Amino acid sequence: MSLCISKRTSRLLAALLAVLMTAALSTACGSDDDSGSGGGSAPDKVTYITGFGTFGREAYAYVAQDKGYFSDAGVTVTIQPGQGSGNSLAALAGGSAQFAPVDLSSTIMQLGDGKVSGVTAVAAVHQTTDAAVMALADSGISKPADLEGKKIADPAGSVIGALFPAYAKLAGIDAKKVEFVALEAQQLGVNLATGSVDAVGQYRVGRPNIENAVKGKEVVVLPFGEYLTESYGAAITTTTKIAEDDPDLVKRFTGALFKGMRYAIDHPDEAAALMAEKFPTLNKETAAAEIELVGTAVQPKEDGAPIGTMDRERVAGAIKALEDAGAVQPGLTPEELVSFDLVPKS
Incomplete structure (x- = not known):
C-alpha cells in the first residue's frame, strides 16, 4: 500500500517542523546562560561560616545579605556562626561549607603539617594578624x-x-x-x-x-x-576545587562580601543595629565599636589597593616566620596557600 501526501499537507508539515526547530534552538541558547551569575538563571547556593560567633566584627556578611549584595551577584548564602579557624577549615575540607574567614596563620600551620588539605585563601580580611x-x-x-x-x-x-x-x-x-x-x-x-x-x-x-x-x-x-610582622589576619578561604572549577563564583562572592564590608565600615551604627535585631542579646554599642576597629584592620597599607589584597612576598614572609619559630614544617609555598589570581586587585 502506498502512502500519498498532498502538497498542502507537505507545506503544513514543513512549517510545523520549522517552528519546533526554532523552539529547540531557543531553549538550547537559554541553557548556555544558566551559570548562576544573573540573567534570570538560578543563583549559586553556598554556606558561609563566620570567623567566630555573631559578634559585631562579623556584621559585614549579614549586611551583604540584608542589602541584597549577594543576590545581586547571583549567590544565595546561608550564614552560620563559626567556632574558630580549626572548625572552619574542617568544614571547608569536608564540604559542609564553601567559604569562611580563617586566620591565615592557622591555615599555614594546618596545611604545612598535613592536618588539612584542599583549601586555599582568596582574599585577606585583616591586613595584619589580629x-x-x-x-x-x-x-x-x-x-x-x-x-x-x-x-x-x-x-x-x-x-x-x-x-x-x-x-x-x-x-x-x-x-x-x-x-x-x-x-x-x-x-x-x-x-x-x-x-x-x-x-x-x-x-x-x-x-x-x-x-x-x-x-x-x-x-x-x-x-x-x-612580632609576627609579615602575617595577615583572617583570610576568606574556600576549597581548591571551587577556586579552580568556578573562579567566577569566588569573585562574585568576595565582591559582594566586601561590598557589605565597606557599607558596614561606613555605617557602623546601622550595621550594629542590624546585628542586634538578628541577635537580641548583642550590645549595639559594643558591636558598633568592633565594626569601627574592623575598619582599621582591613585597610591595605599600599595606597590604592583594594580591601582583600594579598602580597606574595608577605605571604612568603609569614610562612618563613612560622617555620623559623618551629610552628610549621618547612616546604609550604605561597601558591599552595593562596590563589593569587583570585585575590582582589586594583
Whole structure:
C-alpha cells in the first residue's frame, strides 16, 4: 500500500517542523546562560561560616545579605556562626561549607603539617594578624615578659593558643612558663574581670567586648603583630576545587562580601543595629565599636589597593616566620596557600 501526501499537507508539515526547530534552538541558547551569575538563571547556593560567633566584627556578611549584595551577584548564602579557624577549615575540607574567614596563620600551620588539605585563601580580611593577649592594666602585665608565670584563658582550638609559641619565641619569652586554660569565648571577659585568670586570648577587634565585660577597667593589649610582622589576619578561604572549577563564583562572592564590608565600615551604627535585631542579646554599642576597629584592620597599607589584597612576598614572609619559630614544617609555598589570581586587585 502506498502512502500519498498532498502538497498542502507537505507545506503544513514543513512549517510545523520549522517552528519546533526554532523552539529547540531557543531553549538550547537559554541553557548556555544558566551559570548562576544573573540573567534570570538560578543563583549559586553556598554556606558561609563566620570567623567566630555573631559578634559585631562579623556584621559585614549579614549586611551583604540584608542589602541584597549577594543576590545581586547571583549567590544565595546561608550564614552560620563559626567556632574558630580549626572548625572552619574542617568544614571547608569536608564540604559542609564553601567559604569562611580563617586566620591565615592557622591555615599555614594546618596545611604545612598535613592536618588539612584542599583549601586555599582568596582574599585577606585583616591586613595584619589580629591575634592578641589582653589583660587588666592593674594586673602588672604590660609587656610579653610579664606573661611568664601567668594564666591565660582562651577557647579550645583557638588560633591564638596555637600561635602563642611562635609569638613567645619571637618576643623572647618561655612559652612553657605560661599556662593556658580553655574557656568559651563568652566567658573570657567575665573571668578576666573576676581575676580568675590573668589574661585572655582575644582578637584585637574584640577589645570592646572585653572592655564591656570588665566594666570600665583599663585593658592592656599585647598584639602578636608586633612580632609576627609579615602575617595577615583572617583570610576568606574556600576549597581548591571551587577556586579552580568556578573562579567566577569566588569573585562574585568576595565582591559582594566586601561590598557589605565597606557599607558596614561606613555605617557602623546601622550595621550594629542590624546585628542586634538578628541577635537580641548583642550590645549595639559594643558591636558598633568592633565594626569601627574592623575598619582599621582591613585597610591595605599600599595606597590604592583594594580591601582583600594579598602580597606574595608577605605571604612568603609569614610562612618563613612560622617555620623559623618551629610552628610549621618547612616546604609550604605561597601558591599552595593562596590563589593569587583570585585575590582582589586594583
